[in-house]
Amino acid sequence: MNNGPRIQREKQTVEQMIRIYCAAHHGKVLCESCEELLRYAHKRLDYCVFGEEKSTCEKCPIHCYKPERKTQIKQVMRYAGPRMTYKHPILAIQHMLKNLKPAPEHPKNKKNKTM
Ligand code: SF4
Ligand SMILES: [Zn+2]
Secondary structure: OOOOHHHHHHHHHHHHHHHHHHHHHHOOOOOHHHHHHHHHHHHHHHOOOOHHHOOOHHHOOOOOOOHHHHHHHHHHHHHHHHHHHHHOHHHHHHHHHHHHOOOOOOHHHHHHHHO
């Protein structure tokens, strides 16, 4: 299970984004459905195949989310992304910098190349 500093930071970022979204759309922090989404997103990060090498999930070549979860998280990102800049500027800047990095290669492909 992933537990490095980048993964921890990603967990904080996604949590803050879901909180911003929930407060604006459901008047809560957090409603049951958003809490489920958060748990799901954290679990994906726990088992992300890229680990500490990951880029942002938006740029991920495999995107491991189930279709309905993917739709939900996209809505959250679209709404909360621009608002992160003033609510959580440090996390937002780190996220933006990461988004500039090219998506890493799938670990399986990497292994095959070195063999
Ligand atoms: S979408 Fe991609 S980067 Fe994000 S957790 Fe899943 S595998 Fe990792
Ligand atoms: Zn909610």
